[in-house]
Amino acid sequence: MAAWLRAETHWEDRPGERYVDNFKRKFAEQEFNAIKRRYSGQHGQTYTCVVTVRKEERNVKRTVLKSVVGTLDFSIRHLLHGESFPGEREKHLFCSISRTNLNRYIYVSNLCVAKSARRQSIASNMLYFVIESARSEGVELVYVHVHRNNEPALELYQKIGFEMVEMASSQLLKQQMYLLCYKT
Template sequence: MVVMPISTPGFSRISSYGATSYGRIQAFCTMTMNSNSPQIQRKEEVQVQHLKTAIPQLETAGATNLHFNRLQPLDQQLVQEERIEFGQFTAREALLDEEYWTAAWLRAESHWEDQPNQRYKDNYKRKFTEQEFNALKRRCRKQDKHKCTCIVVVKKEDRSVKRTVLKSVVGTLDLSIRYLLPRETFPGERVKAPLFCSIDRTSQGRYGYIANLCVAKTARRQGIATNMLYFAVKLAKSNGAEQVFVHVHKKNIPALGLYKKMGFQVVEMATSQLSKEQTYLLCLGL
């Protein structure tokens, strides 16, 4: 099923900890060999070598074999009904290991974007990517009470341009389907629940939770954040969620504007701990 997109432009800073930079991910991509310039070819060789240095770290950590030169498959090669098409992009669930890895790298870039001069930053980002990749695969593989889906936005196929998966993924977010505890009205609310109470896994109390929303720096202001968020809300609703929640830092004004434009409202009675952390809990009723 293809859902009609929203045309509102995306924001440059949309995750709870800041937007992502996409510049350094190209150091892990194989560039399209469309130039005869020796200088460009030498630069490409350096980038490919930089990529190869990261692969052993992932493989020794028990990750699935990753092929960083894998081309993005055509739409007709992917069996998936739920998606949103807008402009030159498609928002859908991540399917390939390389898409999960690129989503993890985007989050690492986002986390360190506001720390440009930090020492050993590249080493930290590679380690973070490795850990987030493995954790993301575990979360999405589980079939317990918390169902997690990694949503990505990829550039549409272009028969004249062959792109790797790493160059095609330009946005990501996580959508979790969870359940409120007895007497809870929002996640994390402190209530006196009966001892050893169990979660009632029915449609009542089921909600969606959005996290890790990032957009590549080179792809911002093209409606990616808005349409990816719209797709996540539609997916949450189709999974029986009655509400969708997200945490946003109070100083992240672009993110707050984006969510409020989508209809999210601040939960005024959220926990005092969030106030100490300068974080809002926002909710959208479905």
């Protein structure tokens, strides 16, 4: 369900494009396989997929697929030795992972909400869930990457309390991404 919603969201601005349904199916299949890989427990990281569904209504029947309105992934990770934020690899080409509670953080990815369900606090509620999960795990920092042109997402994260990370790698500049951080 999460993979299909992500495919729908990814291709929503191109409805008239030729073969868009084939592209959606292929994207959903790739995302499904990526989800399976992430949740197989590799690399000692803990992944969680949050799926939000519509509230059940009397006398309204929906398929499971049509009930899913939001999804996001988050994982508990460790900073590499010498990093002060995720992805700060320019200085440290060959680093080890230092697994202490002080350098654990949560990384948010793949946040999406169905077009028909936007502006209903679904994304913010999922993010609040992640923040509460961080607190309960004793994790103080939550990170997310956002494309510089994604103004609705930037506004959402900043409204919740995420702040721009001061330093950004040249890779982020090339990809036109911002790294945002929330301190619990």
